[in-house]
Amino acid sequence: MEIDERTQRISADSIRGYTDIIVLYLIREKPDYGYSISKRIRLTSAQKYAIKETTLYSAFTRLEKNGFIESFDGTISEGGRRTYYRITDAGRDYYRTKCREWRLTKEVVDNFIAATD
Numbered sequence: 688m689e690i691d692e693r694t695q696r697i698s699a700d701s702i703r704g705y706t707d708i709i710v711l712y713l714i715r716e717k718p719d720y721g722y723s724i725s726k727r728i729r730l731t732s733a734q735k736y737a738i739k740e741t742t743l744y745s746a747f748t749r750l751e752k753n754g755f756i757e758s759f760d761g762t763i764s765e766g767g768r769r770t771y772y773r774i775t776d777a778g779r780d781y782y783r784t785k786c787r788e789w790r791l792t793k794e795v796v797d798n799f800i801a802a803t804d
Contacts, residue, residue, distance in 0.1 A: 697736045706738070706746045708789065711755065711782040718773035720761060721747070722767055747772055755781050 702709075713724050713731075721743060728738050750756040755778030761769040774782070 696734075697732070699739065702736060702752065703742075705785075705789070706742060707750055707755070708714055708782060708785040709738075710743070710746050710750060710772075711785075713781065714772055714774050715779065717770040718759075718761075720769040720779050724772075729752065750778065753781075754778070 709728060712726060713719060713727050719727070721740075723736055725740070725743055728736060747756065747758070751772075752757055753773060756772045756774055758770050758772050761771040
């Protein structure tokens with residue numbers, strides 16, 4: 688993955704194809720809403736990846752259109768009504784498939800990564 692040596696962050700281009708799997712991972716246990724998911728991505732990646740809001744909401748739209756997640760209105764907070772997202776059974780199947788695909792992709796790419804240390 689492309690890393691900015693000054694900030695030790697992963698570029699959006701390097702991780703773009705994995706946005707769906709990241710979102711599904713984060714809602715596989717319980718539903719969550721956009722801002723919270725964005726914050727969890729930053730925390731889980733140890734601040735190495737901060738997803739753009741447009742990227743995240745595009746993923747929600749795509750995943751919902753494909754039947755992998757469902758959205759529903761949550762409780763009203765200080766900021767107004769929140770839209771929550773939950774994974775569907777089809778989403779769980781898709782997540783497992785993408786995990787297998789990732790392991791294979793990593794295996795292949797690892798063959799082309801030279802140790803530089």
